[in-house]
Amino acid sequence: MTELIATYLQDHHAGSAAGVDAFDRVAEGHGDPEVRAAVARIAEQVREDQKSLEQIMERVGSTVSTLKDAGSRLGEKAARLKPNERAIARSPLSDVVELEALMLAVHGKLVGFEALRDLHDPRLDQSQLDELIERAASQEAELGELRKRQLPKLLQE
Numbered sequence: 019m020t021e022l023i024a025t026y027l028q029d030h031h032a033g034s035a036a037g038v039d040a041f042d043r044v045a046e047g048h049g050d051p052e053v054r055a056a057v058a059r060i061a062e063q064v065r066e067d068q069k070s071l072e073q074i075m076e077r078v079g080s081t082v083s084t085l086k087d088a089g090s091r092l093g094e095k096a097a098r099l100k101p102n103e104r105a106i107a108r109s110p111l112s113d114v115v116e117l118e119a120l121m122l123a124v125h126g127k128l129v130g131f132e133a134l135r136d137l138h139d140p141r142l143d144q145s146q147l148d149e150l151i152e153r154a155a156s157q158e159a160e161l162g163e164l165r166k167r168q169l170p171k172l173l174q175e
Contacts, residue, residue: 021078023139024081027078028081029086030071031068031071031072031075031082032087033127034068035090035091036094036123037123037126038068044057044120045057048116049108053167057120057161060161064124078142110171113168121165124154124157127154128151128155131147132151134147
């Protein structure tokens with residue numbers, strides 16, 4: 019029988035797979051060049067965090083679920099099809115909503131790493147988890163500031 023932590027980690031990895039795709043999309047397509055640059059930088063950190071998650075998975079005997087990862091990536095791509103009040107062009111609304119989605123993704127990563135830390139499982143490196151938590155909190159705060167600067171776009175027509 020597999021420990022539930024293995025499934026928990028697979029689920030978080032699936033979320034990170036979709037998150038990486040979302041970060042890449044925003045880094046390439048956001049309407050603000052400053053946001054694109056910041057999100058591209060954070061995307062590299064998110065990739066590093068995903069590698070750290072894979073190391074943690076290995077330590078507890080879990081493996082990446084390609085099926086779960088594929089499903090979450092498909093869901094991320096399907097979410098792009100939502101109506102945005104514009105028929106052809108990119109809507110300024112997307113500049114706000116996409117940053118909010120990235121904030122939610124990072125928050126999920128943050129609480130996942132907090133849960134692992136709070137388990138006090140001897141297989142897990144507590145200092146690594148502390149670093150991952152600190153970095154996720156910093157990423158979430160930076161994305162929040164970027165989002166605040168985009169909010170005036172909500173008053174456009």
